[in-house]
Amino acid sequence: MRLTFDWRPLTLLGVLGFASSAMAADNTDFTETQQLYEQHCTVCHGAQRIGGAGPALLPESLGRIKKAEASKAISEGRPASQMAAYKDILSPAQIENMVEYLYTPSENPPSWSDADTRNSHHILADLSTLATTPQHTSDPLNLFVVVEAGTHHVTVLDGDTFESIARFQSHFALHGGPKFSPDGRFVYFASRDGWVSKYDLNNLTMIAETRVGLNTRNLAVSNDGRWVLAGNYLPGNLVLLNASDLTLVKSIPTIGADGTSSRVSAVYTAPPRDSFVVALKDTKEAWELSYAGTPDFTPRRIIAQDFLDDFSFTPDYRYLLATSRKAHGGQVIDLDTGKSITDIPLPGMPHLGSGIYWKRNGEWVFATPNISKGLISVLDLKTWKLIKEIPTEGPGFFMRSHINSKYAWTDVFFGPNQEVVHLIDKQTLEIAHTLRPMPGKNAAHVEFTNDGSHLILSVWDTDGALIVYDAKTLKEVKRIPMNKPSGKYNVGNKIEFAEGTSH
Numbered sequence: 001m002r003l004t005f006d007w008r009p010l011t012l013l014g015v016l017g018f019a020s021s022a023m024a025a026d027n028t029d030f031t032e033t034q035q036l037y038e039q040h041c042t043v044c045h046g047a048q049r050i051g052g053a054g055p056a057l058l059p060e061s062l063g064r065i066k067k068a069e070a071s072k073a074i075s076e077g078r079p080a081s082q083m084a085a086y087k088d089i090l091s092p093a094q095i096e097n098m099v100e101y102l103y104t105p106s107e108n109p110p111s112w113s114d115a116d117t118r119n120s121h122h123i124l125a126d127l128s129t130l131a132t133t134p135q136h137t138s139d140p141l142n143l144f145v146v147v148e149a150g151t152h153h154v155t156v157l158d159g160d161t162f163e164s165i166a167r168f169q170s171h172f173a174l175h176g177g178p179k180f181s182p183d184g185r186f187v188y189f190a191s192r193d194g195w196v197s198k199y200d201l202n203n204l205t206m207i208a209e210t211r212v213g214l215n216t217r218n219l220a221v222s223n224d225g226r227w228v229l230a231g232n233y234l235p236g237n238l239v240l241l242n243a244s245d246l247t248l249v250k251s252i253p254t255i256g257a258d259g260t261s262s263r264v265s266a267v268y269t270a271p272p273r274d275s276f277v278v279a280l281k282d283t284k285e286a287w288e289l290s291y292a293g294t295p296d297f298t299p300r301r302i303i304a305q306d307f308l309d310d311f312s313f314t315p316d317y318r319y320l321l322a323t324s325r326k327a328h329g330g331q332v333i334d335l336d337t338g339k340s341i342t343d344i345p346l347p348g349m350p351h352l353g354s355g356i357y358w359k360r361n362g363e364w365v366f367a368t369p370n371i372s373k374g375l376i377s378v379l380d381l382k383t384w385k386l387i388k389e390i391p392t393e394g395p396g397f398f399m400r401s402h403i404n405s406k407y408a409w410t411d412v413f414f415g416p417n418q419e420v421v422h423l424i425d426k427q428t429l430e431i432a433h434t435l436r437p438m439p440g441k442n443a444a445h446v447e448f449t450n451d452g453s454h455l456i457l458s459v460w461d462t463d464g465a466l467i468v469y470d471a472k473t474l475k476e477v478k479r480i481p482m483n484k485p486s487g488k489y490n491v492g493n494k495i496e497f498a499e500g501t502s503h
């Protein structure tokens with residue numbers, strides 16, 4: 001298997017038709033920097049900065065990385081990769097200019113075609129020769145797939161012993177939840193710079209990879225295990241792959257009924273509907289693509305009241321609860337009738353994609369964190385009315401629970417109280433406990449074991465950790481040092497689309 005980034009400090013191979021202008025929009029002259037890029041970076045990062053063996057270096061794909069971090073990576077190299085240190089090759093001023101250059105949009109926007117996707121496809125293991133049963137002694141339904149954002153690795157963790165059973169390098173900057181085949185054997189990852197990878201949890205080996213675009217949002221796997229659908233920002237489209245080997249079936253440009261070419265905000269599978277549901281970011285539409293029978297993947301257009309960001313479903317998958325970031329609120333769309341039925345009065349910037357639901361007094365409620373305000377909004381899923389706003393110590397990113405847990409866990413991802421995690425009593429809707437897992441460090445994403453007896457929390461720091469808690473006593477059971485662990489995904493919870501976890 002070869003999934004390592006090959007960021008070698010090789011010298012120039014050739015100018016390779018580098019098309020973008022040497023002048024930025026603000027008239028900064030990048031002529032020298034562009035030559036340095038061609039000399040030192042092109043071989044791994046591509047002539048148009050679209051990536052190759054190394055990641056893409058475009059503003060669209062570097063958006064989550066601070067300029068200071070990029071500067072450090074160029075000066076000092078990156079651990080656990082082949083990115084070399086350039087501090088003895090480039091002057092500090094040249095490094096700073098390089099950072100500015102990488103964060104400047106190209107005047108000739110790079111393109112990614114179906115032919116590029118086909119050419120990027122690699123089979124990394126012959127599935128027909130691999131065992132169909134787990135080649136390890138762990139419970140396959142209680143494995144955790146852990147994304148290590150700091151080192152671009154993935155760890156497969158036994159959910160009973162909390163020991164690692166495999167660890168491998170991923171593509172650069174995985175984002176969104178990895179998604180599983182219906183039997184839990186395969187897991188599919190998407191990286192921000194467009195790589196989709198398929199990994200076999202039975203044999204602990206990578207099976208295939210394909211690059212579907214230059215800036216990808218996330219992917220979904222059909223509930224029959226046949227299809228993978230990835231949603232892209234760049235180019236604005238959906239890319240349909242055969243789940244078996246990640247070969248391209250087709251790409252579908254996301255063009256609204258009014259002709260607007262749109263980025264894709266997010267794509268999810270809706271199992272009871274046998275369909276993928278897609279939110280578009282630049283045109284007021286949601287799309288539903290059926291995968292029942294012999295599908296042709298013609299999108300059914302649902303006209304929305306606003307531009308859509310991330311979204312969640314109601315437990316029966318009839319309604320879609322979508323964030324409208326421009327309107328700073330939410331909207332509910334009935335997927336059966338294709339009508340927007342109501343706005344949800346939510347302050348700040350709710351993060352509905354991270355919302356979870358549970359039963360309270362016999363009725364479904366839905367709770368969502370908010371990435372700009374320190375509160376959790378709890379909604380009644382029958383009336384769409386706000387039941388409560390629970391004040392927290394700051395804006396949060398993720399929520400998690402389990403049907404067997406009394407509590408909904410939520411982080412305080414932003415602001416001075418990042419070290420805090422709140423446990424909300426799911427019946428009283430009061431904060432029952434506030435924990436500080438590693439004082440001074442950012443407590444973040446949580447995921448429960450399949451039986452809900454334990455949970456794992458990420459401390460999102462270079463010197464961070466996974467912390468395992470007993471879900472009832474709230475006692476720490478184990479601490480595993482890790483560099484910026486981000487999401488963790490329990491196979492059983494994911495394939496059951498369990499209450500309390502992300503879908």
Ligand code: DHE
Nearest residue numbers: 063064174175176177218219265266310353445486487502
């Ligand atoms: Fe995410 C999931 C959108 C920034 C870490 N994030 C998602 C999903 C969406 C989304 C639509 C659901 C996809 C899925 O699971 O298939 N995220 C966005 C944004 O719009 C936002 C705010 C800005 C952006 O640049 O994309 C954003 N996200 C971040 C981060 O800064 C995080 C903290 C670090 C990172 O990796 O970039 C981050 N997002 C995550 C994680 C999940 C996620 C760990 C999966 C959560 C889960 O439990 O399933």
